[in-house]
Amino acid sequence: MEREREWWTDRLGAVPDPRGGWDVGPERPADDPAPRTWREQDIVLHSHGSDLTATLLSPGRPGAPATPGPAVVVPFYDVAAVLGRPSARTHHAPPVPGNAFAPHLAAHGLAVLAVPWWFEAVVPPDAPRDLAGRYGPPAERHRVEQPMTALGRSVGDLMLAVDALRAQPSVDPDRIGVLGHSLGGKLALHLTALDRRVAAGVAHEPGLGLAHSNWDAPWYLGDRVPRDRDLDEVLALVAPRPFLLVGGGDSDGEHNRDLVERARRSWEEAPGLDVLQHDGGHPVPAHVQAACVTWLRDRLGPGV
Numbered sequence: 001m002e003r004e005r006e007w008w009t010d011r012l013g014a015v016p017d018p019r020g021g022w023d024v025g026p027e028r029p030a031d032d033p034a035p036r037t038w039r040e041q042d043i044v045l046h047s048h049g050s051d052l053t054a055t056l057l058s059p060g061r062p063g064a065p066a067t068p069g070p071a072v073v074v075p076f077y078d079v080a081a082v083l084g085r086p087s088a089r090t091h092h093a094p095p096v097p098g099n100a101f102a103p104h105l106a107a108h109g110l111a112v113l114a115v116p117w118w119f120e121a122v123v124p125p126d127a128p129r130d131l132a133g134r135y136g137p138p139a140e141r142h143r144v145e146q147p148m149t150a151l152g153r154s155v156g157d158l159m160l161a162v163d164a165l166r167a168q169p170s171v172d173p174d175r176i177g178v179l180g181h182s183l184g185g186k187l188a189l190h191l192t193a194l195d196r197r198v199a200a201g202v203a204h205e206p207g208l209g210l211a212h213s214n215w216d217a218p219w220y221l222g223d224r225v226p227r228d229r230d231l232d233e234v235l236a237l238v239a240p241r242p243f244l245l246v247g248g249g250d251s252d253g254e255h256n257r258d259l260v261e262r263a264r265r266s267w268e269e270a271p272g273l274d275v276l277q278h279d280g281g282h283p284v285p286a287h288v289q290a291a292c293v294t295w296l297r298d299r300l301g302p303g304v
Helices: 002-012 079-083 102-107 118-122 131-145 150-166 183-194 232-236 254-264 286-300
Strands: 021-024 038-047 050-059 069-076 111-116 171-181 200-204 243-247 273-277
Touching: 002 150, 002 183, 002 232, 021 150, 038 150, 050 079, 050 102, 050 118, 050 150, 069 079, 069 102, 069 150, 069 183, 069 286, 079 102, 079 111, 102 111, 102 286, 111 118, 111 150, 118 131, 118 150, 131 150, 150 171, 150 183, 171 183, 171 286, 183 200, 183 232, 200 286, 232 254, 243 286, 254 273, 273 286
Parallel strands: 069 111, 069 171, 171 200, 200 243, 243 273
Antiparallel strands: 021 038, 038 050, 050 111
């Protein structure tokens, strides 16, 4: 299995920037009148010349001593969406409740690190809204300037985020999980598979299978999509750690169940690969969001 992990790591170039690092900001005062049960502060990740401002929510009253507990990395396009707040990226629409995992995780006593996608850190403010127009130009610059795939860069950034999380006093380094939807689901799958420090993972609608999503987009794999392998190998690399794959029938469902079952063979003993299917399509329904949070809390252990 380690040989396969090395192959995928090398194929993607999924390693953190060797010159990367992070800075931890001060706790911020509450921005609403209701008392909060978590602290909030930024962790700025420095990677390949970009500054990615992630936000850490830690259990406990602001200013109180930190107690180590489980933590969850939540990657997405931007941090605001994960926190359930208005987003500059989608200012034309209200926040989408299904994307706001952070408050629900924090309510269960889990620390949360919401990590933005590096593409959103490099696109200009007036970038188009469509995927090709928005991410195509920076993907082309990346192809020319960097040896790794754009997906590998993204996973490497999350590995750096795990480094930063493990250094925080509010985090038990042996109880770190990851949860992601759509783009975040793709990243959650690969981070769990390629970074053994991640204890459990959840991916909602990642598009398992190279034929079942836009993996050949230049902001993912581009022309480096493997021709003789598929993502059941990546999912299998998670074993024996627990993983929850959630499909709404859009990117994931009966059409790629064969890949799930092939990967399942790698869990030889206790059931560690769980599948949840719903008919809600690509968005995250409220009951599915709650199920994902509860599943992850149960696998990582009680929160603070």
